Amino acid sequence: MIDLKAIKARCEAATEGPWENFQSCLNAISVYFGNPPREICSYVTDAVSDKFPVRVRRNMRFIAHARQDLPDCIEEIERLRERFQWIADQPCEKLAANGETTCNGTGDCITEWCYPCYARKALETK
Numbered sequence: 001m002i003d004l005k006a007i008k009a010r011c012e013a014a015t016e017g018p019w020e021n022f023q024s025c026l027n028a029i030s031v032y033f034g035n036p037p038r039e040i041c042s043y044v045t046d047a048v049s050d051k052f053p054v055r056v057r058r059n060m061r062f063i064a065h066a067r068q069d070l071p072d073c074i075e076e077i078e079r080l081r082e083r084f085q086w087i088a089d090q091p092c093e094k095l096a097a098n099g100e101t102t103c104n105g106t107g108d109c110i111t112e113w114c115y116p117c118y119a120r121k122a123l124e125t126k
Contacts, residue, residue: 008074015040017067021060029056031064081123088119 015033019040024030029052030042041063043056 004074004077007070011067011071011074014067019064019067021064023052029060031060033067084119084123088116088123090116 017033019031019033020037021029021031022037024032024037024039024042027046028042028044030037031040032038033040043052043060045052
């Protein structure tokens with residue numbers, strides 16, 4: 001199970017975005033924010049070159065985009081969990097057919113494709 005609260009707290013503690021990446025000089029590539037640019041992190045090499053390994057450029061791009069991608073993913077996970085909770089709060093379809101209004105928690109209808117019971121089961125494993 002992932003700890004969304006801890007991930008969210010780390011995102012909120014990080015420097016505000018958006019973050020960008022660029023080659024700041026012949027031997028450094030950086031992730032920065034703001035104008036004028038203020039550095040978040042950088043990759044510096046001993047060699048003076050205008051070409052960095054592809055993996056370095058990809059990693060720096062990943063770091064720069066993570067500042068917005070992580071909060072977006074957290075927001076989507078929270079939205080989906082809310083939706084699952086709404087479904088889980090609905091009456092169990094099998095029991096409702098028998099005139100009952102709530103699931104007894106036995107999970108008897110899991111094999112019957114009861115969406116509320118499946119949602120309850122999914123929320124248990126988050």
